[in-house]
Amino acid sequence: MTVGASMGPELGRLGDLLRRRDLTVAVAESMTGGLLAAALADLPESSQRFLGGVVSYRTDKKMDLLGVPEDVIAQDGVVSRPTAQLMAEGARRIFHAGLAISVTGVAGPQRQEGKPVGLTYIGVSLDGRTEVREYRWPGGRAANRVASVEAAIGFAADLLESAPTLPSPRGGGKET
Secondary structure, eight states: OOTGGGGTHHHHHHHHHHHHHTOOEEEEESTTTTHHHHHHTTSTTHHHHEEEEEEOOSHHHHHHHHOOOHHHHHHHOSSSHHHHHHHHHHHHHHHTOSEEEEEEEOOSSSOBTTBOTTEEEEEEEETTEEEEEEEEOOSOHHHHHHHHHHHHHHHHHHHHHHSOOOOOSSSOOOOO
């Protein structure tokens, strides 16, 4: 079984919404270490919808590749709402995607930046706006990573479902 197949109906819902809006998707992930990209690669029509991703596990890669400013990391940390927002916006910009999803958090087993295990921020960038949600998972490292991927897929689908159907400036999109 592949990672995406285990995500069940939410992954299918996201795929349907991407197809209906003719959107592409990209990711920027840290704590999930590529699991989100692997899940999206299981989408039907993934070769037309999923553009790719950046796994920026190290802080310097968040800055170098995704454009997260050093002062944001110094002030808020890599596990923060602003970093998740900037990671999603960076992925959308790099890949020229209609939708971008980011994940940053503390998978475990120990705290990071004084922040508790399970604290996770997921960002979704769509139609010129980015929303970030905070999550606090109670599990261990593997469970927290899977929970984050599931939440990211659901969050992106929720945002797509509630967003007006407008042409996307880049990355595909048309009125339906």
